[in-house]
Amino acid sequence: MTFSFASPHWSEKTTLNPGAGTKPFDGPEEIKLHTYWSTPITKLCLGMSLLTDIHWLEIQQSSASLMQVIAGDPLFIETSAGKEAWESLVTNSSSWPLCTIEGFNDKLTVSKIGFRGYSDSNCTSIQFYNAFGLTSFGCGSEDERPLCYIMIK
Secondary structure, eight states, rough: TTSSSSSSSTTTTOOOOOGGGGGSSSSSSBBOOOOHSOOEEEEEEEEESSSSSSEEEEEEEEEEEEEIIIIOOOOOOEOOHHHHHHHTTTTTTOOOOOOEEEEEEEETTTEEEEEEEETTTTTTEEEEEEEOOSSSSSOOSOOOOOOEEEEEO
């Protein structure tokens, strides 16, 4: 898994397959461009695709770079896109959580960017998660393994 949670690609200033970045969404090639560490961001667009449709989620996040948010500080950074936005990334997804947590550097689901929904109001029993940079697989949920995209603006 190139972009699993512990991958050195998150903290290295090296590109990966930059030639493929000229034709995005053409295939399952993994790409990391210099913009990951060199471009200031104000928002992220996260995408997941199981077949031909890509579902997108926008997250407001200002930083000197995406690398600074993901690899620069290992502390959890909360985001606020919301349950419906995260569920919209996966077709026919619905978690009905009573408690939700979302953000960067989630040590519980071991993900770089993600959402988790709990079936109880005390946030003790995870019912659903959807994330990028997971330990056991690159992105998705326990039921879906889509192609995933992280774009910056």
